[in-house]
Amino acid sequence: MTPSNSALARIHIAKKELALTDEAYRDILHHYFQVDSAKELNERQARDLINLFKAKGWQPRFDGQKQQRKTDGQYLEIKPGPAAKQQRKVLALWHALGYDINKIHARVKKQFGVDRFEWLEDSKALHILITDLEHRLKTQGTQKK
Template identity: 35%
Template sequence: MSRNPALAKIHIAKKELAIDDETYRAMLQSIAGVSSSKDLTDAGVTKVLAHLQRCGWKPKAAAQAGKKPSVGRGRKALIGKVEALLAEAKRPWSYADAMAKRMFGVDKTDWLDADQLVRLVAALTYDAKRHGRNLG
C-alpha cells in the first residue's frame, strides 16, 4: 500500500471511530512507538490499520469505476460519444464525472445539459488528439 493513501485511511478511521487526539497519539505510541503518523514505518502503518480494524473500523470498498448515465433521447448521441471516447482512452465513467465537476461544477455527467455535453465531448476529443489516439 502506498504511503499517502494508507495514512489517509488511518485518519479516516480515527474520525469514524471518534478517537480524540490524545487517545490517538497514545495508540500510535503503544502500537508503533511513534507519536505522529508521519513517523510511521510501513510496518507501523500496517499494525495501526490492523489495530483500528480490531477496534471496529471497517474500511469502505474503493469507489467503483462509475456507470454509464441514463439520459433522455435528445442527449443519447452525445453520451454515446462520451462513452466511446472514454473507452478509447480506457477510462471509467468516473473520469467523465470528474471532468463535469471541474468544467461545470456539476457532480454527474448525466446531469449535464446538451450544451455542456457538447463541450465535454470537445474536451475529451482534444485530450485524445493530444495523446495521439485515433478518432476514427
C-alpha cells in the same frame, strides 16, 4: 520510509470514524509503535495500525478494492492492450462532441464491420476515426464563433 499519503489518509479517517480523541490516538501510537505521529511510522507499521483500527470495529468504505465508477450510461470499459490509447482518444473526442456513447457501436459496425467499439483494435481504423472526430471537433469549434 514514511507511509504513503493514502495510508495516512486512511489512518486519519479511521481515527475520526472511531471517534478517538487526540489523546487516545496518540496513546495508541505510543503504546504500539513508540512514535508520536503517524508520519513517523513506516509503511508496514501504517498497515498494522489500519488493521488495529479494523479490529476495533472500523470498516473502511472501499478497503483497497477498486472503486466502481458511477456512470450515467456514457462509459465504456477499455481493456489494456496495444489499441487502448487510441480507443481512449476516440472516446474522449466522441464525448467532447457530445455524442451518445451508445451510437459509437452502430458507427463502428457500419464503417468497419465490428459489432462493438471495444472490439475494434485495428490501428488504421482507429486512426480514421480519430482523424474524422478531430475534424468534426475543429469544424464544430469554428461554427460556434
